[in-house]
Amino acid sequence: MKTIKVDYLARVEGEGAVRIRFRGDRVRDVQVRIFEPPRFFEAFLRGRSFTEVPDITARICGICPVAYQMSSCAAMEDALGVAVSPAIANLRRLFYCGEWIESHTLHIFFLHAPDFLGYPDALAMAREHREMVAAALAIKKAGNAIVRAVGGREIHPINPRVGGFHSFPPRSALRELLAELQRARQSALDALEWLSRLNYPDFEYDYELVAVDAGDQYPFIGTRIISNRGLNISVRDYERHFQEHQVPHSNALHSRLKERGAYLCGPLARFNLHFDKLSAETRAAARRAGLEPPCRNPFKSIMVRAVEVAFALEEAIALIDSYDGSGQAFVQAPAAAAAGYGASEAPRGMLYHRYRIDDAGIIRDARIVPPTSQNLASMEADLTRIAPRMFALTHPQATALAEQTVRNYDPCISCATHFLKLTIERE
Amino acid sequence: MPRSRRAKLAVWKFTSCDGCQLSLLDCEDELLELAREVRIANFLEATRAQLKGPYDLSLVEGSITTPADAERIRDIRRRSRALVTIGACATSGGIQALRNFKNVPEFIAAVYAKPQYISTLSTSTAIADHVPVDFELRGCPIDKRQLLEVIGAFINGRKPSIPAHSVCIACKRSGTVCVMVAKKIPCLGPITHDGCGGICPAYGRGCYGCYGPAETVNAASLANAWHAAGASKAQMHRALRSFNANAGEFRAAAEKLDEDD
Numbered sequence: 178m179k180t181i182k183v184d185y186l187a188r189v190e191g192e193g194a195v196r197i198r199f200r201g202d203r204v205r206d207v208q209v210r211i212f213e214p215p216r217f218f219e220a221f222l223r224g225r226s227f228t229e230v231p232d233i234t235a236r237i238c239g240i241c242p243v244a245y246q247m248s249s250c251a252a253m254e255d256a257l258g259v260a261v262s263p264a265i266a267n268l269r270r271l272f273y274c275g276e277w278i279e280s281h282t283l284h285i286f287f288l289h290a291p292d293f294l295g296y297p298d299a300l301a302m303a304r305e306h307r308e309m310v311a312a313a314l315a316i317k318k319a320g321n322a323i324v325r326a327v328g329g330r331e332i333h334p335i336n337p338r339v340g341g342f343h344s345f346p347p348r349s350a351l352r353e354l355l356a357e358l359q360r361a362r363q364s365a366l367d368a369l370e371w372l373s374r375l376n377y378p379d380f381e382y383d384y385e386l387v388a389v390d391a392g393d394q395y396p397f398i399g400t401r402i403i404s405n406r407g408l409n410i411s412v413r414d415y416e417r418h419f420q421e422h423q424v425p426h427s428n429a430l431h432s433r434l435k436e437r438g439a440y441l442c443g444p445l446a447r448f449n450l451h452f453d454k455l456s457a458e459t460r461a462a463a464r465r466a467g468l469e470p471p472c473r474n475p476f477k478s479i480m481v482r483a484v485e486v487a488f489a490l491e492e493a494i495a496l497i498d499s500y501d502g503s504g505q506a507f508v509q510a511p512a513a514a515a516a517g518y519g520a521s522e523a524p525r526g527m528l529y530h531r532y533r534i535d536d537a538g539i540i541r542d543a544r545i546v547p548p549t550s551q552n553l554a555s556m557e558a559d560l561t562r563i564a565p566r567m568f569a570l571t572h573p574q575a576t577a578l579a580e581q582t583v584r585n586y587d588p589c590i591s592c593a594t595h596f597l598k599l600t601i602e603r604e
Numbered sequence: 605m606p607r608s609r610r611a612k613l614a615v616w617k618f619t620s621c622d623g624c625q626l627s628l629l630d631c632e633d634e635l636l637e638l639a640r641e642v643r644i645a646n647f648l649e650a651t652r653a654q655l656k657g658p659y660d661l662s663l664v665e666g667s668i669t670t671p672a673d674a675e676r677i678r679d680i681r682r683r684s685r686a687l688v689t690i691g692a693c694a695t696s697g698g699i700q701a702l703r704n705f706k707n708v709p710e711f712i713a714a715v716y717a718k719p720q721y722i723s724t725l726s727t728s729t730a731i732a733d734h735v736p737v738d739f740e741l742r743g744c745p746i747d748k749r750q751l752l753e754v755i756g757a758f759i760n761g762r763k764p765s766i767p768a769h770s771v772c773i774a775c776k777r778s779g780t781v782c783v784m785v786a787k788k789i790p791c792l793g794p795i796t797h798d799g800c801g802g803i804c805p806a807y808g809r810g811c812y813g814c815y816g817p818a819e820t821v822n823a824a825s826l827a828n829a830w831h832a833a834g835a836s837k838a839q840m841h842r843a844l845r846s847f848n849a850n851a852g853e854f855r856a857a858a859e860k861l862d863e864d865d
Contacts, residue, residue: 214619214670215724221702225842232812236699236847239623239745283629287650298651300639311636318632329803331630332623332745333814336807344808580652 182576193588195579197564204564207557209583222543227253227512227534228339234530234545235333240283240589243276243324244523245530246337247398252530253339255413256517257510264504265341266398271351271496272327272337273397273521274489278320278361279331280524281444281482281489284587285368286313289479292581293375309371312364316486319354319361323493326350341507348502355497362490366462369483373466378578380563381473384555385437386446389522395454395488396447398521403450406437412520415529421550431554432546439554442526443586444481448472459488475559475585482524482587512538523548525587552586559585611660611759614646616680618666618673619700619728623745624691625649625665631748638752642759657683661758667693667700667728674725674734681735686758689731690751692744692847696816699744700728701850730850739764743799744814744847750799770794770818771811774802783810790835792843795821795853816848823857837861 180198198205218237225233230249235242247269254261261269286309287299296302303310321331326346328334336342385406391399402418403409410418421432434440449470452460463469463484468477514536520529526548533542559582567575615625629635629650645655662684668674681687692698704727731737741754741764750766757764767773771793775782783789783805791810793802797818804811823844830840844858 214673216619216669216700217703220706221699226839229842229846232846233699236621236623236744239621239626242623283626287629297653298644300636300644300651301653303636303639307636314632314635317630321630321632329807330745330800331748332626335804335809335812338809342807343804 193583195560195583197560197567197579199564199568202565202568204561207560207564209553209557209560209588219543219545222532222540225540227256227510227532227538227540230339230530230532230540231337232333232335237545237547238589239332241276241280241523241525241528242333243272243328243337244521244528246334247273247521248519248523248528248530249532250337250339250519251398251521252517252519252532253534254508254510254517255519256515256532256534257339257513258515259340259508259510261341261508262504264345264501265507267496267500268327268342268345269337270394270397271323271493271500272334274493274496275320275323275327277489277524278486278493279317279324280320280587281486282313282317282320284524284584285372285479285482285486286310286317288587289581289584290372290375292577292584293377293479295577309368312368315357316361316364316368316490319357319490320486322354322357326354338507340510341505343506345502345504345506348500351497351500351502355494358490358494358497362487362494365483365487365490369462369466369480369487372480372483373468375479377474377476378563378566379474380476380559382475382559382562383473384441384445385434385439386449387434387440387442387527387551388446388450389520389527390450393454395451395492396522398519400520402520402527404434404440404446405450408434412529413518415518415520415546416531416544419529419546419551421546431557432551433554439558440551441475441555442548442551443478444485444524444526445472445475445478446526447522448481448484455484455488456491459484459491462487476581478585478587512536523589525549525589526551547589549586549588552588556583556586556588611642612645612655612658613642613755613759614657614659614662614680614684615644615649616646616662616664616666617648618664618677618694618731619669620666620691620693620698622649622665624694624743625663627690627746627748627751628663631752634752638755642755659684660686661755662687663755664689664694664731665691667697667730668734669700669703669725669728671725677731677734686738687731687735688739688741688754688758689737690741691746692742692814692816692851693728694731695740695742696848696851697728697730699847699849701848702845703728704850705845728850741766742797742815747799747801767798768819769798770821771796771798771800771802771805771815774798774800775805778802778806780805783808784829784833788833790830790833790839790843792826794826794829795823795857812843812846813854814847816851817853821853823853824860827857827861837864 231246234245389396389399390401529546792813793811797815
C-alpha cells in the first residue's frame, strides 16, 4: 500500500493535513484533516450583546474578517427588522470589494501560483517573476487601502456596526484611492492574462454550485441562496436544506445538501451562477483568458479569482465615484427577542450566520457555517478523483498535486475549526 | 548583507485567527526588501520551505490551548535566540481566554457532537506563562508598522521603540475629540495600551480595548466614568472580558465589578 501524506499543509490559512491511502491501484481513502485546536466562538457569543457580533466574529478569521462582520450584521438586522439605506448598502459593497481584492490576490500569487510554477513560495517566485509579484503586492495593497479607509484598519476593522457603520468616511478619503485602484485594475487584467498562460491539469467535474443571490448584482450580501440544480431558497431556510454530517474517515464535519450531498461554493460557483452580472468589459477579459460558464475545472479557480479581483476593482471605482459621504451612517436597532439569519459571500464562499437573542438583546444561541466546512466534502471528492493520476508521478510531484488540489478551494482552516466538530486522531 | 549572515526569521502559529502573521504579508511595500534582509526559515502560511533552527528571531502568534502546544512552545523556545509574541492571543491568551472564566466541558458539549474526542485545555494562556519571552507586541491585531519596528530592532540587536502609553495620548496627538467627554460614549481608551493610534474614537466609537491594558492604569476611576456616561456594569464587564480578558489589569477590573455585585 502506498500513502501520500502532507503532514502540514503550507500556504493555507490555519493548520491541516492531507492523507491519501492506496490499496494496489485503488484509492482506499482520502482525508483532509484539520488539527487546528478547537475554538469556541458559538459558546463565547452566548451572553454577549447583539451589538458585539461584528467585533467578536471578526476574530474568527484574520483573513476574511469583513465577511464575518457583514454576515453577522445581516443576521442581526434580519432579527430586528432593520433595513439599511442604499448609502449604507453601497458602502458595505465597497468594503467587501476591498476584502475580495486583498484576500484573492494573496491567494492567487502567494498561496496558489507557486504550485503552478513549482516554487516553494512567492518570494522564491519573485526572483524570476519580480514584476508580477510586485504588481500583485500593489493590487493587494489597493484592496487593503479600501478596507482601511472604510473600516479603520485592514485586519479586524472597527467601523462596521449592526445597522451600518459608526461613521461614514469622508468623501476625500475614498476619492484619493481612485488613481491607485485604476492602476490596480489594469494590473489585475494583466495578471489574468499571465495566469491564462499557466498549465492547467485537464480535470473537470459537474459540481452542484451554490452561491448567495443578490438580485441583479454580482453577490456580496444577499437574502437568497441559489444553485445550478434548481435550489432557490431564502437564507432563513438554509438549515432546512443544508446539514452537517460527521464523516467517519475524516473526523470533520462536512456540510451537505440534504437532498443531493456535496456541493461547491466560492469563486467558481459565483462565476458560473452570476456571470451575466459582471460588466461587459470584465466578461470580455474572462473570455480572452478562455473562461466562460460552464467552467468546471477547479484548478481554473485561480483565474476566476483574478476575474473577481478585476470586477471588484471596477465596482469599487464606481461606488467611490457615486459616494458622497452624507446621511445617517447607521440605523438604530432597538433590542427585541428574535431570531435572525444572514449570508454573504466571503472570498472563499458562502458564510452563514444565525442568532437567537432575547428581549434585552443578549445572544442566547449562535450558529456559524463558514465556507471551508461547506467545501470540505468537495475537496475530498476532488482528491479522490485526481488520486489515480498520482501513480504516474514521483512522490514529491504527487504530493504537490494533492496540495494544489486542496488550494483550489482557498481553504481557511482557522475559520473551519471554530465550528467544525473537530476530533484529534490519536495514534 | 551576505546571504549566509542574514538573520533567520521564523513565524509560529498556535491558537489564533492568523491575522497577526498576515500583518507581515500586509507589509506590501517592505516584504520583498525584508526577504532580502532576513532568511525566512519557517512561515507556514507563506511557504512550504522550512529551514532548521536555531532561529535568530521567532515570532509567535496564538495562545496555548492544548497539551501538545504547551510542549511545542518549549521546543521552539529552545531553538530560538529571541522569541517575540505577536498579538493579544500570544500576549494575554486573547479572546480564547474567555474560556478561563467558564466551564469548558460544558462548552465542548454545547459545540461538539462527540466531546470525548476533543483534546483541549480548560484555559487559553499567554506564551509567557510557558516560556521566557523577549518582547510582547500587543494588539488584536498587531499594528504592522510596530511589527516592522520589532523585527528591525531584534535583527539589529537593539531594543524596540514601542510606547506604553494609553490610547488617550494617541487621541490627543491626532486631535481626535474625546468621545467620552463630548458624546458620553463609553471608552476603554484611558486604560488601554496605544498601538492602533486611536482609530475607534477617530471613527466615532469608544475604544474596546484590543491592545490590552496600558501601564499604570486606574480602572476603578474609569468604572465611575462609565457609570456617569450611562453604561451598565454588565456593559463594562463585557468590555473588559473581550480580546484581552486574561490580561492582568483587565482581569482584575472585571473581578472587582463581580465583587461589587
